[in-house]
Amino acid sequence: xxxxxxxxxxxxxxxxxxxxxxxxxxxxxxxxxxxxxxxxxxxxxxxxxxxxxxxxxxxxxxxxxxxxxxxxxxxxxxxxxxxxxxxxxxxxxxxxxxxxxxxxxxxxx
Numbered sequence: 001x002x003x004x005x006x007x008x009x010x011x012x013x014x015x016x017x018x019x020x021x022x023x024x025x026x027x028x029x030x031x032x033x034x035x036x037x038x039x040x041x042x043x044x045x046x047x048x049x050x051x052x053x054x055x056x057x058x059x060x061x062x063x064x065x066x067x068x069x070x071x072x073x074x075x076x077x078x079x080x081x082x083x084x085x086x087x088x089x090x091x092x093x094x095x096x097x098x099x100x101x102x103x104x105x106x107x108x109x
Contacts, residue, residue, distance in 0.1 A: 011054070015061035022057060029053035 004026045012022035026049075033049035034040055 005050070005053075008053070011057050015057045016065060017057065017060050021060065022053075025056040025060065026053050029056055 004023055008022050008026055009019050012019050015022075029049045029052035032052050033045050037045045037048055039045045
């Protein structure tokens with residue numbers, strides 16, 4: 001049985017977590033891969049474990065240090081919310097206009 005990947009300490013340091021915590025996450029990812037693939041030490045198993053450990057390390061790093069919200073992010077968020085509101089308003093108005101025209105202009109049969 002192989003040990004943790006050699007890349008694990010580098011991933012841990014770049015995410016700001018300890019090597020011990022990264023090894024715990026690797027064991028969790030390894031168990032997940034074994035259960036998900038029903039295989040052990042196959043390429044499919046290693047890929048699943050590798051992807052899982054990277055996701056776990058990213059989640060751990062995000063939980064420890066959430067990104068800062070800058071004023072620029074707030075401006076973008078507010079602009080997007082305003083545009084979504086305008087899109088909804090446009091859809092509602094156009095539906096009402098179509099309904100009004102359908103009532104006013106009735107086909108002569």
